[in-house]
Amino acid sequence: MKNILLPTDFSDNSWNAIKYAISLYKEEKCVFYILNTYTPTIAHSRFMAISDHEKMSKDIVRANSEKGLMNLVWKIKSKYNNEHHSFVTISSFNLLVDEVKNIIETKKIDLVIAGTKGASQLEEVFMGSNIVRMIKSIKNCPVLAIPSNFKFIRPSEIAFATDFNRFYTESELRPLIEMARSFQATIRIVHVQYEIKALTEVQQFNLGMLRKYLGELPHYVHTVSELNSVSKTLEVFANELDIHLLAMLHYPHSYMEKMTREPIVNRLAFHTQIPLLVIPELGMNASCFSVNKEASENPSRTLKN
CATH class of the missing domain: 3.40.50.620 (HUPs)
Incomplete structure (x- = not known):
């Protein structure tokens, strides 16, 4: 219940x-x-x-x-x-x-x-x-x-906006995963880049962990160029792919934080588009920190495990 x-x-x-x-x-x-x-x-x-x-x-x-x-x-x-x-x-x-x-x-x-x-x-x-x-x-x-x-609208298409710069914990992703399972939704992982470039090894590691948590849930990764602002970019992405719900983690330097700091003129179009699921930063235990630290110090070795 x-x-x-x-x-x-x-x-x-x-x-x-x-x-x-x-x-x-x-x-x-x-x-x-x-x-x-x-x-x-x-x-x-x-x-x-x-x-x-x-x-x-x-x-x-x-x-x-x-x-x-x-x-x-x-x-x-x-x-x-x-x-x-x-x-x-x-x-x-x-x-x-x-x-x-x-x-x-x-x-x-x-x-x-x-x-x-x-x-x-x-x-x-x-x-x-x-x-x-x-x-x-x-x-x-x-x-x-x-x-x-x-x-x-039954949320059969859910976008998860992230830059892969932060390690995800399973507990933080649970609301997204539970909602996707409940509604048999496809998850669209969307990465907004000011300038399109390859992911760093740490970003690749975090993407790999994200995919591991999502498991058998249908999901796709989309890399898109920034259009004036993060909110405008996500608005266009949501419209083009008929997204029913947008999810994101809220932590320092996250997309959510960037959006709340954008000039209000840039946010107005995004203001009333689709439901927004904001997942708080729940914190990571010692094992999570050690994994991420190892990934930062030696990403290639961690990725091979």
């Missing part, structure tokens, strides 16, 4: 993400934790007494949050009525990202699925400030970002 966290602010884009999640896992047993956070804008010091008016305001906001969650669950059940799915609502007086991190730990969440905002909101960075904060802050759970207008 999977534990899926669905943050919601009762907006259309969060409802679209919920619909995607329900459709994505319609054949699997899941517990969906539906979270709404509220933080009334009450300015007071912790040294000041809270007035009756402030208490009443907080009570009203909490009641609205709880009622909204109750109505949302009723809406889901009336529309989908899936016996494999159960729902738990959480109304929390807290900041969204802080509460998401807390729930991931306490409820053993396998995946966070959240909606992204439209590209027309220029003040929002990349996909919306909240989801970017989640991606940057969550270190132990993958996040699946669903564009506001994206209609569910």
Whole structure:
């Protein structure tokens, strides 16, 4: 049974993400934790007494949050009525990202699925400030970002964007592998290069390990030239190969980090294209470090083993 966290602010884009999640896992047993956070804008010091008016305001906001969650669950059940799915609502007086991190730990969440905002909101960075904060802050759970207008398509074509410069652990790749197996998807490994050139021996080693982890899953490697920006290149690649979901690891100097630092004008076209699965850097144990160190120091010997 999977534990899926669905943050919601009762907006259309969060409802679209919920619909995607329900459709994505319609054949699997899941517990969906539906979270709404509220933080009334009450300015007071912790040294000041809270007035009756402030208490009443907080009570009203909490009641609205709880009622909204109750109505949302009723809406889901009336529309989908899936016996494999159960729902738990959480109304929390807290900041969204802080509460998401807390729930991931306490409820053993396998995946966070959240909606992204439209590209027309220029003040929002990349996909919306909240989801970017989640991606940057969550270190132990993958996040699946669903564009506001994206209609569910069974992900039979999944792109995994990587530069092969980092050693992969099996635990980090597990969300990608499980999703590909569940939907019998083909994985398109896409490597964006500013200038096309042969892989280094370390990159070849990391590619070899990646292929080993993917095993019998159908997968192909695509090397593409960068078009103005990483995000633009991935957008074109996704369109040409009819990609239904893009996955990438998030670690220092990764594609994900590069994309969040690109000028906003370069990111707008990519902003609302396809769902994005961001897998956090889970860390490597000592054996992983030793393997990668050996590969760096003597790649040719390691590759022969």
